[in-house]
Amino acid sequence: xxxxxxxxxxxxxxxxxxxxxxxxxxxxxxxxxxxxxxVSDSLKKDTLQKDSSVLQGPAKKxxxxxxxxxxxxxDSIVFTQGGYAHLYGKGKVNYEKIxxxxxxxxxxxDSSTVYAHGxxxxxxxxxxxxxxxxxxxxxxxxxxxxxxxxxxGLISNIVTQQGEGYVVGxxxxxxxxxxxxxxxxxxxxxxxxxxxxxxLQLTRAKVxxxxxxxxxxxxxxxxxxxxxxxxxxxxxxxxxxxxxGFIMPTYMDDSSRGFGLTDGGYYFAISDKMDMKVTADIxxxxxxxxxxxxxxxxxxxxxxxxxxxxxxxxxxxxGLDDYLxxxxxxxxxxxRQDAKASPNSTFSASVNFSTSSYERTNINNxxxxxxxxxxxxxxxxxxxxxxxxxxxxxxxxxxxAQTLRDSSxxxxxxxxxxALSRIYPFKRKKAVGDERWYEKISMSYTGRLTxxxxxxxxxxxxxxxxxxxxxGMSHTIPVSATFTLFxxxxxxxxxxxxxxxxxxxxxxxxxSAAGKEVLTDTIHGFHRVYNYNTSLGxxxxxxxMYKPLFAKKKEIQIRHVITPQISLSAAPDFGSxxxxxxxxxxxxxxxxxxxxxxxxxxxxxxxxxxxxxKQGSVSFDLSNNIEAKxxxxxxxxxxxxxxxxxxxxxxxxxxxETRPWSDLSMRLRLKLSKNYTLxxxxxxxxxxYEFDKNGKVVVGDRTxxxxxxxxxxxxxxxxxxxxxxxxxxxxxxxxxxxKGANDKKDEKKPGExxxxxxxxxxxxxxxxxxxxxxxxxxxxxxxxxxxxxxxxxxIREDTSKPINEKSMRYPYRYTHNLSAxxxxxxxxxxxxxxxxxxxxxxxxxxxxxxTISRDxxxxxxxxxxxxxxxxxxxxxxxxxxxxxxxxxxxxxxSQTQSNIQWY
Numbered sequence: 067x068x069x070x071x072x073x074x075x076x077x078x079x080x081x082x083x084x085x086x087x088x089x090x091x092x093x094x095x096x097x098x099x100x101x102x103x104x105v106s107d108s109l110k111k112d113t114l115q116k117d118s119s120v121l122q123g124p125a126k127k128x129x130x131x132x133x134x135x136x137x138x139x140x141d142s143i144v145f146t147q148g149g150y151a152h153l154y155g156k157g158k159v160n161y162e163k164i165x166x167x168x169x170x171x172x173x174x175x176d177s178s179t180v181y182a183h184g185x186x187x188x189x190x191x192x193x194x195x196x197x198x199x200x201x202x203x204x205x206x207x208x209x210x211x212x213x214x215x216x217x218x219g220l221i222s223n224i225v226t227q228q229g230e231g232y233v234v235g236x237x238x239x240x241x242x243x244x245x246x247x248x249x250x251x252x253x254x255x256x257x258x259x260x261x262x263x264x265x266l267q268l269t270r271a272k273v274x275x276x277x278x279x280x281x282x283x284x285x286x287x288x289x290x291x292x293x294x295x296x297x298x299x300x301x302x303x304x305x306x307x308x309x310x311g312f313i314m315p316t317y318m319d320d321s322s323r324g325f326g327l328t329d330g331g332y333y334f335a336i337s338d339k340m341d342m343k344v345t346a347d348i349x350x351x352x353x354x355x356x357x358x359x360x361x362x363x364x365x366x367x368x369x370x371x372x373x374x375x376x377x378x379x380x381x382x383x384x385g386l387d388d389y390l391x392x393x394x395x396x397x398x399x400x401x402r403q404d405a406k407a408s409p410n411s412t413f414s415a416s417v418n419f420s421t422s423s424y425e426r427t428n429i430n431n432x433x434x435x436x437x438x439x440x441x442x443x444x445x446x447x448x449x450x451x452x453x454x455x456x457x458x459x460x461x462x463x464x465x466x467a468q469t470l471r472d473s474s475x476x477x478x479x480x481x482x483x484x485a486l487s488r489i490y491p492f493k494r495k496k497a498v499g500d501e502r503w504y505e506k507i508s509m510s511y512t513g514r515l516t517x518x519x520x521x522x523x524x525x526x527x528x529x530x531x532x533x534x535x536x537x538g539m540s541h542t543i544p545v546s547a548t549f550t551l552f553x554x555x556x557x558x559x560x561x562x563x564x565x566x567x568x569x570x571x572x573x574x575x576x577x578s579a580a581g582k583e584v585l586t587d588t589i590h591g592f593h594r595v596y597n598y599n600t601s602l603g604x605x606x607x608x609x610x611m612y613k614p615l616f617a618k619k620k621e622i623q624i625r626h627v628i629t630p631q632i633s634l635s636a637a638p639d640f641g642s643x644x645x646x647x648x649x650x651x652x653x654x655x656x657x658x659x660x661x662x663x664x665x666x667x668x669x670x671x672x673x674x675x676x677x678x679x680k681q682g683s684v685s686f687d688l689s690n691n692i693e694a695k696x697x698x699x700x701x702x703x704x705x706x707x708x709x710x711x712x713x714x715x716x717x718x719x720x721x722x723e724t725r726p727w728s729d730l731s732m733r734l735r736l737k738l739s740k741n742y743t744l745x746x747x748x749x750x751x752x753x754x755y756e757f758d759k760n761g762k763v764v765v766g767d768r769t770x771x772x773x774x775x776x777x778x779x780x781x782x783x784x785x786x787x788x789x790x791x792x793x794x795x796x797x798x799x800x801x802x803x804x805k806g807a808n809d810k811k812d813e814k815k816p817g818e819x820x821x822x823x824x825x826x827x828x829x830x831x832x833x834x835x836x837x838x839x840x841x842x843x844x845x846x847x848x849x850x851x852x853x854x855x856x857x858x859x860x861i862r863e864d865t866s867k868p869i870n871e872k873s874m875r876y877p878y879r880y881t882h883n884l885s886a887x888x889x890x891x892x893x894x895x896x897x898x899x900x901x902x903x904x905x906x907x908x909x910x911x912x913x914x915x916x917t918i919s920r921d922x923x924x925x926x927x928x929x930x931x932x933x934x935x936x937x938x939x940x941x942x943x944x945x946x947x948x949x950x951x952x953x954x955x956x957x958x959x960s961q962t963q964s965n966i967q968w969y
Contacts, residue, residue, distance in 0.1 A: 137157065137160070137173065139155050139158070149174055151172070154169075155169065156194060166197075166198050168184060169184050179212065179214070207224045207225070209222045216242060218242055219240040221239075222236065224238045226275065228276070228304050229304040231254060232259040235248035235271070245273060249270055250269070252265040255946060256924035265287055266281075267285050269283045278301060283297070284300050286954075312333075315330025318347075318429065331346055341362075342358065344356075351380055353379045354378055355377035356377070367403075371400050377424070379391070392423050400417070413448070415447040415448075425470060457486055476519070476520045491509060508547065514540050515538075538566060541564070545563075551604075557603070560600065561598070563596070564597055569590060571589050572589075574667075578653070578654070602633065603633040605631040609627055610626040611624070622695070628690055631688075633687075639678065683720065684718050686717070687715040690712040691711055709736065716752075725752075727752045731748075731749045732748055733746065752769050752771075763869050780862075785857065786856070790854075849893075850890070851891070852888055853886070859881065862879055883912075884903055899916075900914070900917070901915055910934075916930065916931045916932075926945060941959040942957070942958045
């Protein structure tokens with residue numbers, strides 16, 4: 067053998083050994099194609115001097131995952147050659163925050179990749195489609211291929227919810243930062259995302275979960291019909307927390323203000339306890355408005371909202387007589403304090419104050435059909451603090467009452483009250499034996515400080531605190547006790563003292579030149595006005611029980627309770643001159659005779675003035691209550707109120723020189739149902755009308771009884787309201803339950819006829835109620851409806867009409883109003899509502915509005931019509947329900963006319 071041939075054979079053997087040793091290592095990693103090596107190349111190298119491992123180079127180490135991969139399956143897990151693991155039957159794979167679930171999942175253990183897909187059932191429906199979740203963002207897909215190391219993947223038919231909408235894409239790439247890149251995607255707020263009613267077709271889009279969606283050109287598709295409505299790009303911001311942002315304005319066309327943009331501005335997310343919204347309106351003819359709204363909430367402490375608006379309204383043409391500029395403002399504040407925050411103090415606010423012309427000129431009130439019914443607006447801010455150890459309570463209130471029709475405003479600032487609850491000053495601290503009579507004497511104290519004014523709203527800030535505001539303070543101290551006399555009579559003596567402090571008094575006189583009373587002088591200073599009275603009351607109760615004649619078999623008893631009360635009261639004449647509460651002046655009347663007019667300098671003060679004349683009156687009051695009781699079949703006692711109360715009261719003043727009898731007051735209360743009680747209160751005048759020497763009708767000194775007539779009916783007013791609905795109609799006119807139906811109801815099986823049922827373990831589960839069907843197998847047709855009626859009436863003497871000289875009675879004037887409102891749900895998605903009324907005095911229909919709406923699942927359609935009243939308008943709107951698409955709407959309305967004269 068030649069040396070050349072020996073070297074060749076040795077090289078061949080070493081090559082075979084090297085390939086054999088490296089076969090195991092290559093099986094553990096991806097094989098790379100090896101270039102063929104020629105014999106001549108091998109002969110040039112000394113294979114005996116170099117190791118084969120050094121010749122091939124060291125193997126690269128695999129980069130390990132940051133966490134273990136946990137996987138499971140309900141059916142089976144199959145491992146195959148090449149490092150694959152196949153999960154069948156609801157497989158699950160978890161890696162760090164990544165979760166993947168699907169019917170079939172294939173994992174490559176070497177490359178750290180997974181592939182998941184669903185399986186079609188016998189009907190061809192896909193089951194177990196992949197659900198991929200990275201952190202808090204879930205994705206519904208048809209197939210997914212994902213790499214745990216690079217955190218990138220390819221997803222087909224992806225569905226992910228972002229905010230109020232869904233992003234759907236046929237093919238998408240998932241980036242390492244959890245963003246999605248897709249071509250030909252869809253964005254919709256319809257939860258039928260597999261076949262939505264509408265969507266925005268996105269040519270290209272980038273989705274950052276929980277942050278935003280940025281798209282290229284997009285166009286609207288409704289019911290699979292592309293519409294010629296396109297935008298060059300879209301930006302949808304999402305946030306699970308508070309975030310600031312711009313508020314898009316709304317286009318408006320007004321007959322007097324011109325074209326404008328309303329409610330545009332910026333939203334400030336200050337914190338999770340407070341926010342603020344700043345909006346503005348602007349019109350082409352110069353009108354503008356600025357508004358600020360804020361909501362605040364501190365858990366277990368307080369919550370509320372605040373709104374302030376300022377607007378400048380310009381109507382007419384500048385330089386002409388009809389050109390007007392109105393500057394108005396409005397403040398709305400609502401504050402609520404949690405009862406647990408401070409048990410001994412409370413603070414609340416309900417403020418709704420605005421200038422009178424604000425409601426007439428505000429653009430948002432042009433379609434408010436209920437605004438005219440708001441005759442007055444009230445506002446109040448109150449605070450109270452109690453001191454339980456001292457039985458003392460201090461409260462203060464700030465009140466505003468506005469009358470829209472005449473622009474008047476009544477303000478009370480402040481209204482301070484100090485109340486000392488009832489105490490027993492003579493009660494022994496350590497009582498021994500029976501209670502003494504003087505220990506029953508009790509007393510209390512109430513003090514009130516007020517400062518008020520009534521004026522026009524445009525003169526409010528021009529008023530003077532000393533000259534225009536009325537202020538004063540009152541102190542009331544009642545002392546009373548209750549004793550039992552002869553076991554059946556309750557005797558209640560009492561003494562009341564009232565004192566008033568005023569800062570001014572107004573003197574008057576007669577101006578003969580002007581022929582009227584005038585104010586001559588206002589004396590400022592400290593003025594004390596007081597009065598007192600004492601009274602004694604005696605009352606008892608008389609019971610009568612009897613059985614009606616018709617109640618032979620039924621155990622029925624009727625109870626009649628009579629409560630008579632007699633009270634005596636006495637007070638001196640505080641109209642006498644030494645008190646100084648009344649003054650007088652003399653003037654010549656139309657007959658050139660001298661007349662004396664008596665007045666009080668304190669008559670217009672907040673707490674009035676003590677009455678004139680001695681008081682020594684006896685008051686009589688009689689109250690009746692009639693009830694029936696009977697036994698039911700279950701031997702239970704049922705009580706029915708026949709007359710809840712029938713009472714009358716009258717008094718006689720023994721100290722009066724003329725007309726000692728008071729008017730007769732009568733009251734009746736009937737409980738007609740559990741939810742409605744009829745109250746009737748009226749009075750009957752005791753003294754009859756007569757003609758004076760000038761032929762005028764005055765109240766005389768003779769009683770109606772002396773003419774053989776009952777007291778003169780002076781009037782009465784009340785209101786009645788009732789609501790009708792399906793249940794009421796069925797109860798009145800529907801079929802009655804057969805005898806024994808109540809017993810059958812008690813024999814129902816557990817869970818039958820209810821929304822809940824109990825399983826074998828005693829746990830309560832929700833029961834799915836099936837749709838009810840009639841005898842023919844059709845679904846029962848239901849049309850829920852509700853109808854509300856309100857009827858108010860008033861009966862009073864009409865002194866503007868001539869009196870009947872025979873009966874000496876004025877004719878009566880009847881005023882009554884009827885209002886109605888209701889709604890009816892035609893189907894699950896159609897709804898109709900209305901509100902209207904009739905003014906019998908004006909003989910016209912009041913403001914009326916009809917509204918019909920249709921729930922289009924992810925859209926809403928509504929139409930409103932007002933054919934009667936101050937406003938006559940129509941309005942049709944169709945819009946998307948989602949707030950993020952609030953500007954995606956179509957609206958058609960009658961042209962607004964903000965220059966309507968209300969009054």
